[in-house]
Amino acid sequence: MTTSWRELTAQGRSDARSGEGDSFDTGAPEPEATPGSDAEDTIAIEDVLQTMGETAYRWDVVQDRISWAGNAAAVLDIPDIKAMNTGRAFGLHVDADHAGPRFDALSGGSKRAPQSEVRYRTQYRFLPEGRRGGKARWLEEIGRCRLGADGKPALVEGTIRVVDDWNEKEQRLQFLGSHDELTGQLNRTGLTERLAEMLSGGAAKQRDGAFLLVAVNDLSLINETYGFDIGDQIIAMVGRRLARALRGNDCVGRFASNKFGVLLHNCPGEGVSVIARRLMSLVRDRPFDTSGGAIPATVSVGAVKLPEHASNAQLATGRALQALEGARTNPADRFMLYQRSERRESERRRAANMADEIVRALNDRRMVLAIQPIVTSKSREIVAYECLLRMQMLDGSIQPAGEFMPVAEKFGLSKLVDARVLELVGELLRSRQGVKFCVNVSPTVSGDRDWLAGLQSLANVDRRMPERLIVEISETAAISKLEEMTDFIADVRRLGSQVALDGFGTGYSSFRHLQSLGVDLVKIDSTFIENVTARVQDGYFVRTLVDLAANLGIATVGEGVGDEATAEALERTGIAFMQGYFFGGPEIVMNSGTGAGRIDIDIDIDHA
Template sequence: MSASKAESEAPAPLVDARKPSAQLNLPDPLTETEGFDLVGILSSVDETAYVWDLSTGRFNWESNAAEVLGIGDMSKIATGSAYHALIAPEHLNSRLEAFSRSVGADRVRGVPYRLQYRLRPNGQRSEREIRVEDQGRWWPGADGHAVRARGVVRIIPDEYLEQQRQLVRNDFDELTGQLNRMRLTEALGAVLARAERQYQACSFIMISVNNLAVINETFGIEIGDQVIAEVGRRIRAKLRGGDVIGRYSSNKFGLIMLGCGQGALRVAVDRFIKAVREETIKTAMGQLTATISLGGVVIPDHAKSVQDAVNFALRALDVAKSKRFDCFVPHEPSPSSEGNRLRNKSIAEGVIAALDENRMRLVLQPMVSTKSGAPEIYEALLRMERRDGSLVSAGEFVPVAEQLGLSRLIDRRTLELAVELLKRHRDLTLSLNVSGLTCSDLEWLTALRRMTKDRPDVLSRMIVEITETVALEELDQSANFVDALKELGCRVAIDDFGAGYTSFKNLKRLNVDMVKIDGAFVKNLADDTSDQIFVKTMVELANTFEMETVAEWVGDERAARFLQSVGINYMQGYYYGMPFDSSDYVKAA
């Protein structure tokens, strides 16, 4: 129903709108209280009040309306039509619609409304504009149409609007309008705490849009965003009251399902899968289809912390995504996997603490020249010192650290220790290992330049080792890394050579200076004919490309004699010396 129809057909007002007490329907004792200044109170908070008689269209305003709204001529807001003429066109319909909802209208208490809109008090051509909040109730007549409204208009300061916008930015994801990652995890923490207190099973679900990468690549990111937003809307429409949805990452949603155990969880995820799968998604490029995969965990039964709930749900989601169809995979507790998780967590925490507290140490293992019989190069091996002073070998913590993305931090600390050692000992040549991540880390190269800018001799005495498997995974990237190091003056070695599938072509392209033959081919060298053939072939191959060779894991004299006979350049292993602390290094005689 339009407001103009209401103004012409509604019956007479139920109260005398000419009196302020009638306008606000305040109890007589309150209005009669000595010293009570209602108009003053309203004015102090930039508010005014009105009664609107929709049968005549008449607006009766409180006496401070002109001052609060900045109206020079009260006739401009004396009727509904006149007042509506001052409201921004894009906001007018929302106000008119607020007075047309008659379903379930309460004839006694009235129908509440609360709106925000822009108002130009001096007319649409005026540049002065204010934003107001309009809150009140309207009452229906016998036909259900509004006949009377009573409300308060409040000026919304610009500062308040900015606070509200900031609040929205802080709490909600811009694309989907759902909770952002931070607020989602906060809500999960609150639900976990309540679930443990009340012993109530709840669930946390991670949902991923399966084919988003293909959509982004084919149609562009904007179309992908439209798909993400629509998937989020469909899932939200299937939630129950009290359930929570948030956007965890680019194509992942997190759901908190209250009062939802293992059985109810499977029923719920079926709803979500069908909601996304059964209808196409309308985008700017036409109709597209999407599917989702889900991983979930019951809390607090199977996860008692936010971190565990998120990790378990993500792991289950990874399993679901590995299937060829959209499906749900629940987290299933396993004593062995839980033990591994706790162990990895302990290792990671230990690595971070050791890095923060400077408890990483270098030990040196000699590489002995087959010509001179003396150590000419030392490999720098990393050790982590526990708080009790004991040392942990790199093999016990580096693999876990690499999985958790800590290897760059470790490589950076190794570089710092190695450069410091080379600056202290001008006769020392060091070889140090770097991880696959560091091969693409420009900051590592920048740090190397910065630390050695006044000492070019340090660079000439440094050999950087990259493993064969890492070098082959990203051959172009590895080749660029090798070239950058050689331009600085470093030498480069391929470590664990033979463990991968290096071809002659790849070896030539990498242009390294040294090849370290994987110790697996050396440890039984004296008795294994196939290993002897392999090592001899590798040495001949390296010589063809004018590369030096190192044999690792040399453990006895027979192996050493064979290696000398085939022309190996350096030998490294327990036969030539155990690793020793770098602080014990002394200048060779």
């Protein structure tokens, strides 16, 4: 039955006076009508509802009779609102998945007191043409429900409005919460949730599952050659090919920038290997038709069997990553299935324990410096000291950097260590006026703006402090990140410090590399210095490196000098400076124990 809002309100007031149900009335006394006026016409409620795109209704649940406001048909996009004059009829136009939750919302659930009132707000999918039609709208309903003596709904009053645009945005936000925007497939969060579901509860009883990590090889090279937009196209197309190759109950998602995760169900025996190689073939055998032309691509695959080798999602992803690392180091195959190895597990546990110890040492101020002199070749006078990092263990023993820095880099702790080393060097620069110090930094420092800010803070205290600092970077790190390191070196020199290339001769630097890096010194690696008197070829090699650096106006330092004969041989090559135990070994410098706050990091052994 369709009524005007005036009639609907009047009926509600009548019901309220007679005690037969509630109304939309607030209970305030009605204004008295004055001659020539109509109190009920003061506000045209239906016009307001129409303007807001809302309608209203009253549902007598006991009689199953709905009274609608006059604009209901227009708002709900229904040709004849009389067709929905009962709650049952209206319910048949609510999406089947939403009908139950809607009724639960308006009735307040099963534990409400009889003759109480429920205020509710709910959203649901409404089907103007019924459940077999194609049209759909999203509605938001706000109202109140009066429960009868039996605790069941007796009278419902509410307003309804269309929220298609709002819901579309909400749905998109929900979608992006679990899906990747570029590929439209599951993102890492969504994929991990599916993986966890598979390995939890009753699903864990399913045997012969597998988790694969599929990585696009050389994506950085594709980005550099063709541009990031082409790289994105390759990623999206690889995802689609992988998805088309999977069975109905399997799924694929984007795990990281160049990695996809594939979850396989019911894949016994050699099935994992067969599927992995099929996926590799699908990507490899046909170039991708991009806007930049046809571009070939390949993938590497690491896999772990579930639940045989991983009982939870964290273990599964960690061990799939281990397998993927192995696959990428084997260009002849590019596939590896995780196999448990006691030796490897023991190494990972040791690495994780060492990472924990590094964090504790940082917090306990047990990272210290040992300084070793650097002398001139001719006068043998000390011109600087190299600061060598050491970790003081709880038992009092000292660990050299070579024992723990590879672990720090693997677990992402090197930036924290670099920051602490800069603090310690700053203390030395303040306490030992006029002395120069060399300090080694890790490869990750080139992208660490905080480290440069720390160096700037030294200059802010005393602009001469950075002038007494020589920053050492390894040759291999410089060549592997040439452009980034070149910018870093320029920034360091701009602040007044010098830069030395450490381990020169081991990373195959060319004349062009030395020229573009812009370093001030090169330190020739000790592996060539130690045998300079015993092996003629080492002597020739050192002289060549010295001449190469001299042609560019770069000073040279010979590392690892152990005796007078080596020192004299190096002096004959024209090398400018020398360093080694012959001139003095590293001596521990105790620090003040001041510095940054506590570091809290959880070490994840499964991703080691």
